[in-house]
Amino acid sequence: MxxxxxxxxxxxxxxxxxxxxxxxxxFKGKRKKKKGKQKWFNGNCKFFKRELNNLGSRLQQHPNNHDLKTSYHQLRREYKKLLKDTKKKFITDIIDKLDSLxxxxxxxxxxxxxxxxxxxxxxxxxxxxxxxxxxxxxxxxxxxxxxxxxxxxxxxxxxxxxxxxxxxxxxxxxxxxxxxxxxxxxxxxxxxxxxxxxxxxxxxxxxxxxxxxxxxxxxxxxxxxxxxxxxxxxxxxxxxxxxxxxxxxxxxxxxxxxxxxxxxKSPKKDHPRDTVILHQFDRGPYAPSMTPYAIKVETYLRMAKIPYKNEHGFTPSKKGKWPWIEYNGEEIADSEFCIEYLNDKLGIDLDKDFTVKERGIARAFQKMLEENTYWAFVLDRWVYDENWTSCKVMKIPSLTGYFIRRQMKKMAFAHGMGRHNPNEVYHIMELDFKALSNFLGNKKFLLGDKPCQADCSVFGLLSNAYWQSFGTPVESTIKRYENLCYYCQRMKETFWPDWDECITHGNTKEATK
Structure with missing residues (x-):
């Protein structure tokens, strides 16, 4: 054949x-089916439901009528039993049909x-x-x-x-x-x-x-x-x-x-002690990673001068998230929990030179970018781009790209950002960039001449927007704010002197780190 x-x-x-x-x-849409619309809900069920509703209305008018209350609860029990038996018979009929298939x-x-x-x-x-x-x-x-x-x-x-x-x-x-x-x-x-x-x-x-x-x-x-x-x-x-x-x-x-x-079944590798093993995707074409959170964690490790080793691949954490770390046999998922764990374990405090007020401001900007701007960035990269540029650059097969786009669209809709039209989403992103630009001013880093922990998160997202937006409106938006562009270059020079060894240069060669 x-x-x-x-x-x-x-x-x-x-x-x-x-x-x-x-x-x-x-049927169009994703509305939830009511019980009366389900396939197994037949005419007998409709009749009992109608009688039960009528009896319930009478009971509301005469709540102290003992006989009426007894009749209502008896009919309600019979109605529930009928629903259970009818649904069971419906499933049995399906199996019978399959037997005669x-x-x-x-x-x-x-x-x-x-x-x-x-x-x-x-x-x-x-x-x-x-x-x-x-x-x-x-x-x-x-x-x-x-x-x-x-x-x-x-x-x-x-x-x-x-x-x-x-x-x-x-x-x-x-x-x-x-x-x-x-x-x-x-x-x-x-x-x-x-x-x-x-x-x-x-x-x-x-x-x-x-x-x-x-x-x-x-x-x-x-x-x-x-x-x-x-x-x-x-x-x-x-x-x-x-x-x-x-x-x-x-x-x-x-x-x-x-x-x-x-x-x-994958055997665990033996890693050197007191070394952080950072699990993340392969290197990006123009920035070290296509995900802001991997750049966030790796920048933190460099800023805190913690020995680490990269493990590139697609092995997920127990939570199904990337990036994640291993440290002396312990696995920690989620970028924020990874940083928090290492701070507690190694006694690190990158914000020790800043006041409580300054820390609060930095935290607010970090969460604005991670919980708001990020979803506008996701929609721009995976949903609005009709040319599928990210899939082509990352050499993602069309089937995989289709499911990534569909999943990202659902997640953004659940978050709330995906409920807006593209013009509204880009407007929200520009307001976020404008607020960050106004606060940053002429400072070297987010809070002044010294970097803080939140700079890792800020750089993670801005670096993807600046270097890996592939000509979308995100790129033109961030380039309207010169101080944000200079900030990206400054973070790159300060903490990523080996930048060219950590990117694939548009997939023209392999990254060596």
């Missing part, structure tokens, strides 16, 4: 099965599955992930020009112990993990299908995926660009997820399982 047909069957497993099992109509699906689809069932009795052959990564890169170099899979670098993420392929149990656990915290609405039926139908389809999906990996060819469908507008529309999400040839379901599950294995 042609590899592209095999890849198409991989997506049709989900799409055809969902269409044959459920009749659903997506074989008879309703296209012959070609089930022919593919039946052919694969012949090999299900044997154990799945292990595929070392280092070989898988090199294999995918080789396929990419031979057959593709658009998809940059070289940044995946699976074999370089401390995974030498991952010498077996993904098996059904791991994929099942991955599906369970991925379906948590889903929004009700357009993907509700899709999630129900994953919940109740995964056991039926799991083995064919895994076998198909492993078969494609071992086929020697790279499916065209795996080279889909998720940057196109029509594919990113929320109203078509269910159809798009299924059509992406396992790009979303399979790739997400595989990456989740790989991430989990990497986190659990």
């Amino acid at each position: 042609d590899i592209n047909n095999l890849s198409e069957n991989l997506s049709n497993i989900i799409l055809d099965s969902a269409n044959k099992t459920f009749n659903f109509r997506p 074989h008879e309703d699906n296209p012959k070609l689809f089930w022919k593919t599955i039946n052919n694969l069932k012949k090999n299900t009795n044997r154990e799945e052959n292990p595929i070392p992930l280092s070989e898988m990564s090199n294999y995918l890169k080789k396929l990419y170099e031979e057959n593709n020009t658009d998809l940059d899979i070289s940044k995946i670098e699976i074999e370089n993420i401390n995974n030498k112990h991952l010498d077996y392929a993904f098996i059904c149990k791991e994929v099942r656990d991955g599906i369970k993990k991925l379906k948590k915290n889903k929004q009700p609405g357009i993907d509700l039926i899709y999630n129900e299908f994953l919940l109740y139908g995964k056991d039926l389809l799991l083995l064919p999906i895994v076998n198909l995926f492993n078969r494609i990996l071992s086929s020697g060819k790279f499916p065209d469908a795996w080279n889909l660009s998720l940057q196109e507008r029509n594919m990113a529309m929320e109203s078509d999400e269910v159809l798009f997820l299924a059509k992406a040839s396992g790009t979303v379901l399979i790739s997400s599950v595989v990456l989740y399982v790989a991430w989990k294995k990497i986190r659990c």
